[in-house]
Amino acid sequence: MLYLLFPKGNIEDFLSSQGDHANLSINYLQNMILYHPKNIDLKMILMEKYTQTGQNQEALAINQALIANTQNKKLLTQLRKVEYLLEKALYFEKPNTQKLIKLKKRLLDYYEYSQENRDYLFFFAESSNIDYGYLKYDALVHYMEEHPEVVDYGLEKMAFDLANKLNYQEASLTYLEKLIKYPELNKELSEYLVYSLFERNQFTKARKITTKLFLQSQTDDERTKFFHLALYTLAQDKTKTPTDISKLIQDYANLKDLLAPDIVIILNTLIELGKSKEAATFAINMFYSNPESFDETGIDMAIQSLLWNAKLEHARAFSFFAEGKFEKQKYLDKTIQISTWLGENDAVTALNEQGYYKYNSKIYEMYFLNNKDLDANYKLLGEIYKKKVRQKAYKFIENMAMYYEHTGEIPKAEAYFTKLYQTSKQKTAAYHAIAFSYKNSHFEKGLKLYKAYQSKYGIDPILQDLSIKRLLALKRFDEAYALTKATEKKNFLNNKQRFTDLAWLEKDYVYLYQKFWDFEAKNQLNATNYEHFLLLEKSLNYSNKIEYLYQQAWKKTHNGYYLSSLMYKLLEKKKFDEFQRKLNGLTQKENTVLEHNIEFQTLLAQYYIQQSNISLALKSYEKIFKLAPNKISSHQSYLWLLLDNQAKNPKLSKKLRLHLKHLKRNPKLREQLGMVAVVAAMSSQKYSLAKKWISKLLEKNPHHQEYISLNNDIETMERNKRYETHNKMLHPQHLKRQININKKHLGLALNVTETDFSYQWKLYQNIKSKIMLKHYEYKNAKGISAEQTAFEIALKNSNQSFLWDFSLTQTEAKKDFTSASLNLGYRTHNFNVSLDTKYQNKTTLTPKLEQNALENALALNVQAYINQRTSFSFTAQKSEFETLHGLNAGEAKRVQLNANYILRSGYPDITFNSYLNHNQFSKNISQDFSEFGLASSVGTARQQTLNSSWKPFGTVALAINDDKNLGGSLTLGVSKMLTGDDSLDVLLDYYNGIGVISEPIYGLNVKYRF
Structure with missing residues (x-):
C-alpha cells in the first residue's frame, strides 16, 4: 500500500536512505518485488541492500537474474560490473583457485562488453588486484593511448614488463625501444634490446641504439662494450655507407686512446662478420698513425685481412714491422712469402740472408742452396758450401768449384782443392785440383796430378782433353798425340782441328782417315762425326766417295744440309731425272724435316726455276722467307725471278709490288740487296722510289758505273712520268667520286647545309654518266627546320x-617533286653558243624561294673570243617560279653583258671580269634593278686541276646598282692532292649587297674528289 500511495521516486529515495533499518528495507523490498516482479529499480535497490548487509550471494543471484532478463545495453554494462564486484567480494571471503578463474572471467566479460566509454584505469587496477596479467597489459596499453600526456618511464616500463611476462615478444621489443629514450633505463635492458634486435636481424635499428648507447657511455668499460656492439651492428647493417665504419671507429678513437685490445676487438669483429675489406682499411690507417698500438694478435689479424684483400705491400709492412718489434721468425717468413708474391727477388734474397744469420734456420740455408744464384749471393753461398764440405757432405765439392769459377779466385781454388784431396781422398777433389792447376798455369803440377788420377780412376775425357791442350802448349806433341790415341772412341772425334793438326805434326793422316772409316763401318758416326769425316775427305782430296758420305750422313742424321749438298751436285751436273727420283723417294717424315730447311728450299726453288715451274718456285720462296726473312741471297734471287718472268706471267707484277712494299718497310735489308731492288722499283714504274734508293747506293759508292747508268735511266723515265702526270692534272675528270659539303648563312632569313655524293663513269665512247645523292637541311630565323633529299642521274658528252x-632528279620534300634539265651547246675555235632549260629545278635566287619554290627557266648564252686572253659574252634568261604545291611564286628576267681578260695564264693565273646586267622581278620577289660589277681572280684555274702541293686561290669583286648601293664579295680557297690523285678543295665565300639579297651572305664549302 505504501508503494501505491507514495510517489514512486519518493519511495525509492526513502528505501535507499534507511541505512539503520536495512533488514526492514530488505523485507519491504522483497514484498514489493512480489507485487512488481518487473520493477528493475526495486531489484537494484534490494541488491544494494543485500550488499550493505553482507548478503553477497543473494545480491549476486538478483544480479544474474537481471542480466539474463535485461536487454538494455547501459543497464547490462552496470550489471556486469556489479556482478564482477560481487564475485570479487565472495572470492576474498574464501579464496580458491576456481573462484579466481571465475572472477577473472567475470572481469574479462565486463571488459569485453563495455567497449564504449571503457574505464581503463578501473580495469588496470582490478586486473592488478587479482593478478590478471593479460587484462592488466591490455588496459594499460589502451589507457596510455587515450592519455598520452601521462605516459612516462614508469608506465612504459610497466608495459614492457607485462609484455615480456606474457611472452609478447614483438610488443615487449617495441616498448623496450621506446624506453631507450629515458635516461632511467638501465644498461641490462639496453643490452637485452640490442640482442633482441640481433635475433630478428634488425640491424639498422640496433645500429642506431648501440651507437647512441656508445656515445652516451660514461665509463671506459661501458664505452668499449657498446662500441663493440655498435661496430657489430654497423657491419651487419645493409644501409650503411662506405664511410660509416671508419667514422664510428674514429668516434671511438676520439673518446679514448685505442690500445692493443681495442684494435683486436675491432679487427676480430670485422673479420668474423666477413668485412675483411673494412678490417684492412682500419688496420692500414691505424698502423701508419700509431703502429706501436698493435700487439701480436692484432698484427696477425691485420696481415690476414690485408692478404685477403690483396694489399700485399701493406701486409709486408706489417710483417716487417712485427719482425723488428717481436723478433720472431714467423714474421720474417711471412715477409719473405709476401715479397715472393710481389716478385721482388732482391728483397727475398736479402730477407733470407737476414734469417740465415739471425735465426740460424735450415730453411734459409735451403733457399740459397736451391737458388744457387752466385751472381747475387756468392759470398754467402761460398760460406755455406764450405761448411757443408767440412761436414763431409762431399756432393758440395762441385758447388765449391762453381763458387771459385765465379769469383775468379783461381790460386785459392787450386790450394783449396789440393788440400781437400789430401785430407778427404775424394775423386772430385782430385779432379778440381787438376783443373784449377791448369787454370792457374801450373801445367807441370796438373799433368803430374792427372797422371796419378789416370792410374787410379782411369781416363777422364775432360781432363784428358785439358791435358792434351797443355801438352800442346808445352810443345810436347808426342805426349799429346799419345793421349789423343788413348781417348775413348766417342771423344776421339770431338776436336777435328786438333786431331788434324796432330796428325800433320806426326804425319799420321792415314791413321785418322782410316779411323773414320772404321767407325763408319761399325755405324758409330754421329752428325758431328760425319761433318768432320767430310771435311777430312775434302782435305785429303779423296772426293770420289763424297756423294756416298753425303748420302750416309743424310740417312744417319736426317740433317737437310747433307741431302742439299748431294742434290746440288746433281743439279750442277744437270741430272734432273735423278734429282726428281731423289725428291720422289723422300718419306713423309723426311719431307717434314726438309720443310724447315732453308738450304733445301733454296735448292728446290732453283730446280723449279730451271724447270720453268714458276708457281712451285714461288711456294719455295714463301717457305724460305718464313725460315729466314732477311737472307740477302734469297731476296735477290726472288726479285730476279719476278723480273725475268713477269712479262710471261702478269700476276707476278702484283707480287713484285708487294715485295717492294716490304723493302720500303725494311730499309736496311733493301740497301743490302743493292741494284736489284732499284731495278724492281723501275720495273713497277715507281721512279721516285727507284730514284731514292739509287741515291742511297750512290752516297756509299759514288763512282760505281752501273749505279750511275741506272740513275740516268731513272731520271729520263721520271721526266716522261712528270709529263704524263702534268697532262692528267690538267684534265682531272678521271676522278670518279666526289663528296661535297656546303654550309651557307643567307642573312637572318635562312641557314642552309647541303651535302652530296656523286659517282661518274664512262658509259660509251665520249658519253659519261653520273649519279648523285644530295641532302639539304634548312633552318629559318624562327628556328624551324626542314630537310630535302634528292637523287639525280645525269648524262653528258x-x-x-x-x-x-x-x-x-627525284626529290623528297614536304611534297615530293621531279626535276629535269637539258643543256645544248655548240662550239668552234672562237665562238660558243648554248641553250639551257630547267624544269622544276631548285633555285637559290632568294632564301624564301630556295626553301619553298621550284624554277622553270630558259637561258641563252653567246660567247666570243677576240684572242687568247680576251672574250665577251651575252646572257638572256627568263625564269618562272612555283611553290612545292604548284602555286605561282613569281617570275624573273635577266640580261647580262660580260667582259673577261686573262692577265696571266700560268699559276698563279690572274683574270679580270666586268659585267652589266638588268633584272626584272615580280613584286612579291624583289624590285627591278640594274647592276655593274668588277672582279679579279687569282689562281682559280687550280681549283679545277690536281695539285701536288697546297694551291691557294681567290676572287674579289665590287658592284653598284642603280640605287647607288655598293656591294662586294670575297672568295678564298685552297686545293691539294692528298694521297695518290685524291684531291681536297676548301672554299670560303662572303657576299654583301650583290644581287637580290641585301643582307650579308657567307658560307663554307669542302669538296673531296677521289
Whole structure:
C-alpha cells in the first residue's frame, strides 16, 4: 500500500536512505518485488541492500537474474560490473583457485562488453588486484593511448614488463625501444634490446641504439662494450655507407686512446662478420698513425685481412714491422712469402740472408742452396758450401768449384782443392785440383796430378782433353798425340782441328782417315762425326766417295744440309731425272724435316726455276722467307725471278709490288740487296722510289758505273712520268667520286647545309654518266627546320663540237617533286653558243624561294673570243617560279653583258671580269634593278686541276646598282692532292649587297674528289 500511495521516486529515495533499518528495507523490498516482479529499480535497490548487509550471494543471484532478463545495453554494462564486484567480494571471503578463474572471467566479460566509454584505469587496477596479467597489459596499453600526456618511464616500463611476462615478444621489443629514450633505463635492458634486435636481424635499428648507447657511455668499460656492439651492428647493417665504419671507429678513437685490445676487438669483429675489406682499411690507417698500438694478435689479424684483400705491400709492412718489434721468425717468413708474391727477388734474397744469420734456420740455408744464384749471393753461398764440405757432405765439392769459377779466385781454388784431396781422398777433389792447376798455369803440377788420377780412376775425357791442350802448349806433341790415341772412341772425334793438326805434326793422316772409316763401318758416326769425316775427305782430296758420305750422313742424321749438298751436285751436273727420283723417294717424315730447311728450299726453288715451274718456285720462296726473312741471297734471287718472268706471267707484277712494299718497310735489308731492288722499283714504274734508293747506293759508292747508268735511266723515265702526270692534272675528270659539303648563312632569313655524293663513269665512247645523292637541311630565323633529299642521274658528252648534258632528279620534300634539265651547246675555235632549260629545278635566287619554290627557266648564252686572253659574252634568261604545291611564286628576267681578260695564264693565273646586267622581278620577289660589277681572280684555274702541293686561290669583286648601293664579295680557297690523285678543295665565300639579297651572305664549302 505504501508503494501505491507514495510517489514512486519518493519511495525509492526513502528505501535507499534507511541505512539503520536495512533488514526492514530488505523485507519491504522483497514484498514489493512480489507485487512488481518487473520493477528493475526495486531489484537494484534490494541488491544494494543485500550488499550493505553482507548478503553477497543473494545480491549476486538478483544480479544474474537481471542480466539474463535485461536487454538494455547501459543497464547490462552496470550489471556486469556489479556482478564482477560481487564475485570479487565472495572470492576474498574464501579464496580458491576456481573462484579466481571465475572472477577473472567475470572481469574479462565486463571488459569485453563495455567497449564504449571503457574505464581503463578501473580495469588496470582490478586486473592488478587479482593478478590478471593479460587484462592488466591490455588496459594499460589502451589507457596510455587515450592519455598520452601521462605516459612516462614508469608506465612504459610497466608495459614492457607485462609484455615480456606474457611472452609478447614483438610488443615487449617495441616498448623496450621506446624506453631507450629515458635516461632511467638501465644498461641490462639496453643490452637485452640490442640482442633482441640481433635475433630478428634488425640491424639498422640496433645500429642506431648501440651507437647512441656508445656515445652516451660514461665509463671506459661501458664505452668499449657498446662500441663493440655498435661496430657489430654497423657491419651487419645493409644501409650503411662506405664511410660509416671508419667514422664510428674514429668516434671511438676520439673518446679514448685505442690500445692493443681495442684494435683486436675491432679487427676480430670485422673479420668474423666477413668485412675483411673494412678490417684492412682500419688496420692500414691505424698502423701508419700509431703502429706501436698493435700487439701480436692484432698484427696477425691485420696481415690476414690485408692478404685477403690483396694489399700485399701493406701486409709486408706489417710483417716487417712485427719482425723488428717481436723478433720472431714467423714474421720474417711471412715477409719473405709476401715479397715472393710481389716478385721482388732482391728483397727475398736479402730477407733470407737476414734469417740465415739471425735465426740460424735450415730453411734459409735451403733457399740459397736451391737458388744457387752466385751472381747475387756468392759470398754467402761460398760460406755455406764450405761448411757443408767440412761436414763431409762431399756432393758440395762441385758447388765449391762453381763458387771459385765465379769469383775468379783461381790460386785459392787450386790450394783449396789440393788440400781437400789430401785430407778427404775424394775423386772430385782430385779432379778440381787438376783443373784449377791448369787454370792457374801450373801445367807441370796438373799433368803430374792427372797422371796419378789416370792410374787410379782411369781416363777422364775432360781432363784428358785439358791435358792434351797443355801438352800442346808445352810443345810436347808426342805426349799429346799419345793421349789423343788413348781417348775413348766417342771423344776421339770431338776436336777435328786438333786431331788434324796432330796428325800433320806426326804425319799420321792415314791413321785418322782410316779411323773414320772404321767407325763408319761399325755405324758409330754421329752428325758431328760425319761433318768432320767430310771435311777430312775434302782435305785429303779423296772426293770420289763424297756423294756416298753425303748420302750416309743424310740417312744417319736426317740433317737437310747433307741431302742439299748431294742434290746440288746433281743439279750442277744437270741430272734432273735423278734429282726428281731423289725428291720422289723422300718419306713423309723426311719431307717434314726438309720443310724447315732453308738450304733445301733454296735448292728446290732453283730446280723449279730451271724447270720453268714458276708457281712451285714461288711456294719455295714463301717457305724460305718464313725460315729466314732477311737472307740477302734469297731476296735477290726472288726479285730476279719476278723480273725475268713477269712479262710471261702478269700476276707476278702484283707480287713484285708487294715485295717492294716490304723493302720500303725494311730499309736496311733493301740497301743490302743493292741494284736489284732499284731495278724492281723501275720495273713497277715507281721512279721516285727507284730514284731514292739509287741515291742511297750512290752516297756509299759514288763512282760505281752501273749505279750511275741506272740513275740516268731513272731520271729520263721520271721526266716522261712528270709529263704524263702534268697532262692528267690538267684534265682531272678521271676522278670518279666526289663528296661535297656546303654550309651557307643567307642573312637572318635562312641557314642552309647541303651535302652530296656523286659517282661518274664512262658509259660509251665520249658519253659519261653520273649519279648523285644530295641532302639539304634548312633552318629559318624562327628556328624551324626542314630537310630535302634528292637523287639525280645525269648524262653528258664531251670532246665534241656539239655538246649536251641531261639530268633527271627525284626529290623528297614536304611534297615530293621531279626535276629535269637539258643543256645544248655548240662550239668552234672562237665562238660558243648554248641553250639551257630547267624544269622544276631548285633555285637559290632568294632564301624564301630556295626553301619553298621550284624554277622553270630558259637561258641563252653567246660567247666570243677576240684572242687568247680576251672574250665577251651575252646572257638572256627568263625564269618562272612555283611553290612545292604548284602555286605561282613569281617570275624573273635577266640580261647580262660580260667582259673577261686573262692577265696571266700560268699559276698563279690572274683574270679580270666586268659585267652589266638588268633584272626584272615580280613584286612579291624583289624590285627591278640594274647592276655593274668588277672582279679579279687569282689562281682559280687550280681549283679545277690536281695539285701536288697546297694551291691557294681567290676572287674579289665590287658592284653598284642603280640605287647607288655598293656591294662586294670575297672568295678564298685552297686545293691539294692528298694521297695518290685524291684531291681536297676548301672554299670560303662572303657576299654583301650583290644581287637580290641585301643582307650579308657567307658560307663554307669542302669538296673531296677521289
